[in-house]
Amino acid sequence: MIEIVNWKQGTQVTNEMKLEFRAVSDNEAFARTAVAAFVAQLNPTLEEISDIKTAVSEAVTNAIIHGYDGENREENKVWLSCMIKSDVLEVEISDRGIGIENIEKAMEPLYTSKPELERSGMGFSFMEAFMDDLEVISEVGQGTTIHMVKKIGITSWIVNEEL
């Protein structure tokens, strides 16, 4: 019999970190670099690091320009937390901004609520493509939380399979 191990639940948290920063675009690079540095302890491939950086960049950008409508105010903060459970990285990015009315619509490829800003509407698609699991929790007027999971150490053979 094959035993299926559910790595999402029941695995002990082996390391974690939390960050709080102001919702300004200068911090997009800071956020993705911080996550990349934190995940280094799992010995990810360059490809995996790039995947994580892109996904984090998308989520943080969304929080800044959609959650807080690009307004630079002292109280507009983004929270980022990372957890490592054996060889799995979990990243959570939260804002207390306007929230998403229709999550399904927001996640459609090419949909953007801000076409005037030249947003491509690919943010959620990239998060989905580059991470193993994506969960969006949002309430209008309360804010949005993006939960992403990536298992480190399998990308190499997935990429080989795609070729």
Next chain:
Amino acid sequence: MEEEFKVIDNYLMIRMPNEIDHHHSVDISRTADKYIMDENVGNVVFDFERTTFMDSSGIGIIVGRYKKISCFGGKVFAINVGNRVRRILMLSGLHNIVEIM
């Protein structure tokens, strides 16, 4: 982090920065549009030689410039495309409107 713009004949060459995200994309788009309008160039060439990171903001820059010039028959090219940028261009279907060289 400075990006370089150069007009050669009917082509606007844009040397893309090391990291392309929302923070940088606004300036790149604005400057590119200024060149397109003022110098009346028909085509745009994005040079990704230095680029090691790009998120969906990069897609926004390319699509935005494509929309500006394609109605006059202009073309968009991407040169020195590394694996990472290539994967992002493919994933967003941009290889259909951008000539990757």
